[in-house]
Amino acid sequence: MAFCSCNQFLSSTYPFPIFNKNSKSVPKFLNSRVPQSLQFQAYMSMDQCGVPLTKIKIPHILTVAGSDSGAGAGIQADIKACAARGVYCSSVITAVTAQNTVGVQGVDIVSEAFVSQQLNSVLSDMQVDVVKTGMLPSLGIVNVLCQSLRHFPVRALVVDPVMVSTSGDILAGPSILSVFREELLPMADIITPNIKEASALLGGVQLETIADMCSAAKQLHAMGPRSVLVKGGDLPDSLDAVDIFFDGKQYHELRSSRVKTHNTHGTGCTLASAIAAELAKGSPMLRAIKVAKRYVETALEYGKDIVIGNGPQGPFDHLLRLKRGLYSSTKQMEFNPSDLFLYAVTDSVMNERWGRTMTDAVKAAIEGGATIIQLREKDADTREFLETAKACVEICHFYGKPLLINDRIDVALACDADGVHVGQSDMPAHLVRTLLGPEKIIGVSCKTPEQAKQAWIDGADYIGCGGVYPTNTKANNVTVGLEGLRTVCLASNLPVVAIGGINASNARSVIELGMPNLEGVAVVSALFDRENILSETRNLHASLIQAVSKVKS
Numbered sequence: 001m002a003f004c005s006c007n008q009f010l011s012s013t014y015p016f017p018i019f020n021k022n023s024k025s026v027p028k029f030l031n032s033r034v035p036q037s038l039q040f041q042a043y044m045s046m047d048q049c050g051v052p053l054t055k056i057k058i059p060h061i062l063t064v065a066g067s068d069s070g071a072g073a074g075i076q077a078d079i080k081a082c083a084a085r086g087v088y089c090s091s092v093i094t095a096v097t098a099q100n101t102v103g104v105q106g107v108d109i110v111s112e113a114f115v116s117q118q119l120n121s122v123l124s125d126m127q128v129d130v131v132k133t134g135m136l137p138s139l140g141i142v143n144v145l146c147q148s149l150r151h152f153p154v155r156a157l158v159v160d161p162v163m164v165s166t167s168g169d170i171l172a173g174p175s176i177l178s179v180f181r182e183e184l185l186p187m188a189d190i191i192t193p194n195i196k197e198a199s200a201l202l203g204g205v206q207l208e209t210i211a212d213m214c215s216a217a218k219q220l221h222a223m224g225p226r227s228v229l230v231k232g233g234d235l236p237d238s239l240d241a242v243d244i245f246f247d248g249k250q251y252h253e254l255r256s257s258r259v260k261t262h263n264t265h266g267t268g269c270t271l272a273s274a275i276a277a278e279l280a281k282g283s284p285m286l287r288a289i290k291v292a293k294r295y296v297e298t299a300l301e302y303g304k305d306i307v308i309g310n311g312p313q314g315p316f317d318h319l320l321r322l323k324r325g326l327y328s329s330t331k332q333m334e335f336n337p338s339d340l341f342l343y344a345v346t347d348s349v350m351n352e353r354w355g356r357t358m359t360d361a362v363k364a365a366i367e368g369g370a371t372i373i374q375l376r377e378k379d380a381d382t383r384e385f386l387e388t389a390k391a392c393v394e395i396c397h398f399y400g401k402p403l404l405i406n407d408r409i410d411v412a413l414a415c416d417a418d419g420v421h422v423g424q425s426d427m428p429a430h431l432v433r434t435l436l437g438p439e440k441i442i443g444v445s446c447k448t449p450e451q452a453k454q455a456w457i458d459g460a461d462y463i464g465c466g467g468v469y470p471t472n473t474k475a476n477n478v479t480v481g482l483e484g485l486r487t488v489c490l491a492s493n494l495p496v497v498a499i500g501g502i503n504a505s506n507a508r509s510v511i512e513l514g515m516p517n518l519e520g521v522a523v524v525s526a527l528f529d530r531e532n533i534l535s536e537t538r539n540l541h542a543s544l545i546q547a548v549s550k551v552k553s
């Protein structure tokens with residue numbers, strides 16, 4: 001590998017340098033006795049704190065807008081929409097509004113000098129890709145924004161010409177219209193007026209039909225923006241939500257079903273931010289608008305019946321998460337290592353052999369003393385598995401026991417299980433953690449100390465180690481034996497559950513290993529390939545209790 005000089009390195013990564021050229025901290029840890037090339041290797045691979053330096057450029061939106069204290073629209077909606085669409089969002093605040101679901105009770109405009117200072121802070125330093133504007137309440141603010149954009153050009157400018165809130169309150173008066181038309185609109189890649197705003201920009205023409213929207217889009221385009229989206233959320237008598245996009249040559253009618261809800265406060269801000277987000281990711285304009293519109297529709301549908309505030313226009317749920325947990329009988333279980341004590345892993349083939357349903361088997365295991373359940377389905381079709389999983393989540397939560405899903409992250413998410421258990425050939429645990437979030441329980445099968453260390457680094461909660469004894473439940477499974485189990489326990493920062501051929505007669509030898517982080521045993525056949533699950537589980541539970549008390553004494 002060849003190494004480059006500091007300046008070459010900077011220019012090779014431009015426009016996304018990993019450090020600031022002027023940073024005074026750079027030379028601090030450069031050791032003059034180390035050859036130049038190695039200094040740069042060290043410099044490029046980690047910072048002063050030993051944190052690896054990576055060069056990932058994150059798409060970055062700057063929103064220049066007003067704050068909505070109710071957080072349904074304005075800056076707050078923009079930041080949530082950008083978070084939901086996976087881009088970074090910085091914010092320059094132009095006004096602070098006292099606002100709720102009833103309306104706007106007050107507006108405090110930020111001075112143009114301070115808006116200018118905020119713009120300078122962000123644009124001079126933070127590699128903004130796309131600027132999105134919302135409430136621009138004074139002529140002076142529009143002027144300083146235009147100056148900043150000329151001084152710090154960005155890849156795209158999305159102008160949402162916010163003038164009136166959904167509640168009908170004025171957010172920017174007619175005084176800004178001239179500077180809007182003459183200065184800001186010609187710089188925009190797209191402007192996104194709603195019907196009232198399009199009408200105001202055009203001097204008060206009435207817009208009532210789709211044909212009116214097309215004609216308005218064309219006239220607005222003549223004012224200089226590269227493209228125009230006239231939004232029809234408020235189009236009278238329209239069963240669908242219809243927007244008109246005009247790119248200077250062609251009209252596109254973008255139609256989606258109209259979500260029946262009062263929770264539409266902030267749809268305009270959200271749409272414009274989502275368009276900016278897609279542009280920053282590299283989408284062409286029409287595609288960006290289509291994705292953004294579908295995102296708004298999905299978020300409206302998801303949040304259509306949430307209740308926040310008593311006014312006529314509620315906020316919706318940008319992150320599509322507020323309702324999670326409402327459908328399960330109890331909330332997400334907190335993981336406790338002692339849950340691993342008697343870990344029951346189901347098997348539907350065994351259930352069929354003994355003529356019982358999965359839910360009956362799970363219920364019997366819990367009543368017999370199982371402390372956690374893992375649903376393991378190798379062959380069932382997904383829909384059937386999901387239905388079974390949902391029913392088992394209900395049962396487990398009724399008894400206050402966690403339910404994990406083997407391998408299938410999608411099923412775990414869909415049934416809101418407490419977590420998943422993955423093997424070495426399944427999805428890596430760090431990706432599982434990314435998909436499931438910080439609360440869910442993640443277990444990883446490990447046979448070696450290296451795998452155990454990796455599971456810890458990857459953010460797993462526990463390790464399943466085996467096969468301790470030979471077993472028929474898993475084909476071609478290497479038996480690690482008690483010695484292998486001990487090695488993994490010694491190497492692991494995580495609690496461990498032993499698995500593989502364990503039953504009431506040999507469980508004792510496992511527990512008697514006396515490893516402090518060995519929390520319990522996991523069993524399949526010893527419980528589920530038996531006539532009476534309840535009594536088998538009770539027996540195993542009793543053996544475990546006995547073994548533990550012997551180890552302690």
Ligand SMILES: Nc1ncnc2c1ncn2[C@@H]1O[C@H](COP(=O)(O)OP(=O)(O)O)[C@@H](O)[C@H]1O
Pocket residue numbers: 166193194195231232233234241242243256257258259260261264266267268269271293296297300
């Ligand atoms: N009830 C709804 N169902 C689906 N989409 C909607 C609904 N209301 C508005 N939209 C869409 O949300 C976006 C914002 O439009 P609109 O509400 O007209 O803007 P504004 O919030 O600026 O008044 C548009 O794409 C519009 O079609």
Ligand SMILES: Cc1ncc(COP(=O)(O)O)c(N)n1
Pocket residue numbers: 065066067068073074075097099134135162164165166171264265266267268269270
């Ligand atoms: C601070 C602020 N900015 C913009 C809007 C527009 O809201 P909507 O998107 O519902 O038209 C608002 N109500 N408040």
Ligand SMILES: [Mg+2]
Pocket residue numbers: 166233264265266267268
């Ligand atoms: Mg609206």
